[in-house]
Amino acid sequence: MSEPTPEHGTRVVVSPGRTVLGVDAVEKTGTYAARHGEKVLIVASQQIFDIHGERIVDALEGAGVEVATFTDVRPDPTVENVEAAHQVWDAEGCDVIVTLGGGSSIDVGKSVGILATNEGSIRSFGVDKAGYEGVPNPAPPIIAVNTTAGTGSETTRTAVLSDESTSTKFIIVSENIVPDVAIEDPELTRSLPKSHTAFTGIDAFTHAIEAFTSVKSYSVTDDYARDAMERIVDSLALAWSNGDNMKARTEMMIAQFKAGKAFGNSSVALVHGMARPLGAQLHIPHGLANGLILPYVVEFNSMAAPEKYAEVARLLGAADEFDGTRQAAAKAGDAVEQLCEDISLVDYLDEFGEVPSREEYLDVVPEMTQDAFDSGSPDNNPRTPTRDELEELFVTVYDDALAPDSRRRS
Numbered sequence: 465m466s467e468p469t470p471e472h473g474t475r476v477v478v479s480p481g482r483t484v485l486g487v488d489a490v491e492k493t494g495t496y497a498a499r500h501g502e503k504v505l506i507v508a509s510q511q512i513f514d515i516h517g518e519r520i521v522d523a524l525e526g527a528g529v530e531v532a533t534f535t536d537v538r539p540d541p542t543v544e545n546v547e548a549a550h551q552v553w554d555a556e557g558c559d560v561i562v563t564l565g566g567g568s569s570i571d572v573g574k575s576v577g578i579l580a581t582n583e584g585s586i587r588s589f590g591v592d593k594a595g596y597e598g599v600p601n602p603a604p605p606i607i608a609v610n611t612t613a614g615t616g617s618e619t620t621r622t623a624v625l626s627d628e629s630t631s632t633k634f635i636i637v638s639e640n641i642v643p644d645v646a647i648e649d650p651e652l653t654r655s656l657p658k659s660h661t662a663f664t665g666i667d668a669f670t671h672a673i674e675a676f677t678s679v680k681s682y683s684v685t686d687d688y689a690r691d692a693m694e695r696i697v698d699s700l701a702l703a704w705s706n707g708d709n710m711k712a713r714t715e716m717m718i719a720q721f722k723a724g725k726a727f728g729n730s731s732v733a734l735v736h737g738m739a740r741p742l743g744a745q746l747h748i749p750h751g752l753a754n755g756l757i758l759p760y761v762v763e764f765n766s767m768a769a770p771e772k773y774a775e776v777a778r779l780l781g782a783a784d785e786f787d788g789t790r791q792a793a794a795k796a797g798d799a800v801e802q803l804c805e806d807i808s809l810v811d812y813l814d815e816f817g818e819v820p821s822r823e824e825y826l827d828v829v830p831e832m833t834q835d836a837f838d839s840g841s842p843d844n845n846p847r848t849p850t851r852d853e854l855e856e857l858f859v860t861v862y863d864d865a866l867a868p869d870s871r872r873r874s
């Protein structure tokens with residue numbers, strides 16, 4: 465089993481200060497908010513607030529906490545979105561942040577926390593400008609009420625924002641933005657549509673497998689990742705086929721939490737690096753982009769980390785002890801594709817309009833390749849791709865999974 469390597473030095477494992485897990489966990493939001501302050505800013509999208517807002521507000525007010533709201537969180541939140549939320553924080557004199565939603569709400573909440581206790585624009589805290597640990601002062605208390613089973617952002621030290629002025633995304637990384645409390649109530653995922661159960665579930669699986677095979681992986685993150693993958697293999701198709709199956713929903717909630725701890729303390733890798741530009745080009749959700757890319761990257765990587773991928777193939781049921789390590793590893797790509805097939809992932813592409821023609825797509829492959837390299841994620845990949853190899857991977861995704869008459873779509 466691998467251990468922290470000399471080149472990575474001492475490792476800091478982060479996790480939310482408290483994690484409240486299980487049906488009705490959401491009722492504890494008030495108790496924890498009251499422990500940390502007197503006036504909460506709820507950060508959510510209008511859509512999520514309409515579904516769950518009343519319950520959260522009741523829990524908070526029932527505990528004697530005042531409530532202000534910012535309900536304009538956008539998917540792929542922007543600098544402007546964060547600044548608007550921070551204005552409400554300031555105007556209302558809040559002292560605790562409660563995020564309600566998945567990754568976007570949590571990222572806005574973390575970013576409001578940065579602006580609340582630090583000088584400078586939110587852009588100035590990106591790792592490309594301020595480096596890792598670029599947030600000098602701890603954010604105010606953050607309570608993340610999670611409503612999806614995928615993001616894992618409630619466990620991590622990162623926030624991802626879009627800078628509309630440059631049409632790029634940037635990442636902030638600091639121990640000072642790890643949420644103090646994570647509320648993981650599977651009941652809140654009951655209302656997730658099937659499509660989002662699929663997208664967020666595959667996102668969580670991608671977090672786990674990338675953390676497991678990352679060059680930054682080690683024994684602590686491997687344990688989280690392995691456990692997350694096992695739970696997802698057992699429960700994702702069940703939660704997808706029957707959203708009221710609360711045992712499966714609970715397993716997925718635990719799995720995405722473990723997967724968040726895995727990648728939050730190891731890293732994601734090439735799939736996430738490619739998914740960002742692909743998702744932006746096709747206007748598709750992050751988890752769907754991951755699922756379109758994942759089998760090809762697994763196939764590309766498997767010879768570079770055969771023991772890890774052999775283990776993945778075995779836990780997916782595609783190989784057994786009679787398969788040798790390399791033989792088992794070679795089966796991992798197909799096994800991962802089957803996991804996506806089980807929940808009809810690729811079929812959801814139809815919901816997002818027509819994909820570009822092959823010619824249009826080939827035109828943007830060099831740009832997507834550059835974006836993928838710029839994300840830094842390929843550096844964590846067990847196999848370092850050349851530019852040609854990465855371009856070829858993007859083309860394979862198109863020919864095998866995106867084209868209307870491709871193998872995975874027909």
Ligand SMILES: [Fe+2]
Pocket residue numbers: 667670671736750
């Ligand atoms: Fe992700």
